[in-house]
Amino acid sequence: MNIKKFFTFENIYMITFILILSGIISFVVGKSSIPLTSTFTSNPSYQTLFETIVLFFINLFGLSGFFLLFKTSKTNDVRVARTYLFTGLIFIVTWYLLIYELFYTIT
DSSP: OOHHHHSOHHHHHHHHHHHHHHTHHHHHHOOOOSOTTOOOOSOTTOOOHHHHHHHHHHHHHHHHHHHHHHHHTTOOOHHHHHHHHHHHHHHHHHHHHHHHHIIIIIO
């Protein structure tokens, strides 16, 4: 695998977008008295490191569903297109459910 193919403008943009979406700026800028070993906090003003990591992977999961939906229109094989479509939809629905669980039932 060529490492130069990974560092394209699109990939760097998507990783930056996912990091911003996961709240890395809130974690870095926010000065909180919450220890780094805590998992979740009920205070919406602060964000822990664990929350940032969890949100990063949840958003990566959801955006990969949108990427699969995008790949649906780029393929010519109907069977592969259906697989991309249904897998992408399952990823997106799971992403919405995880975000709902994280924000409305834990906090």
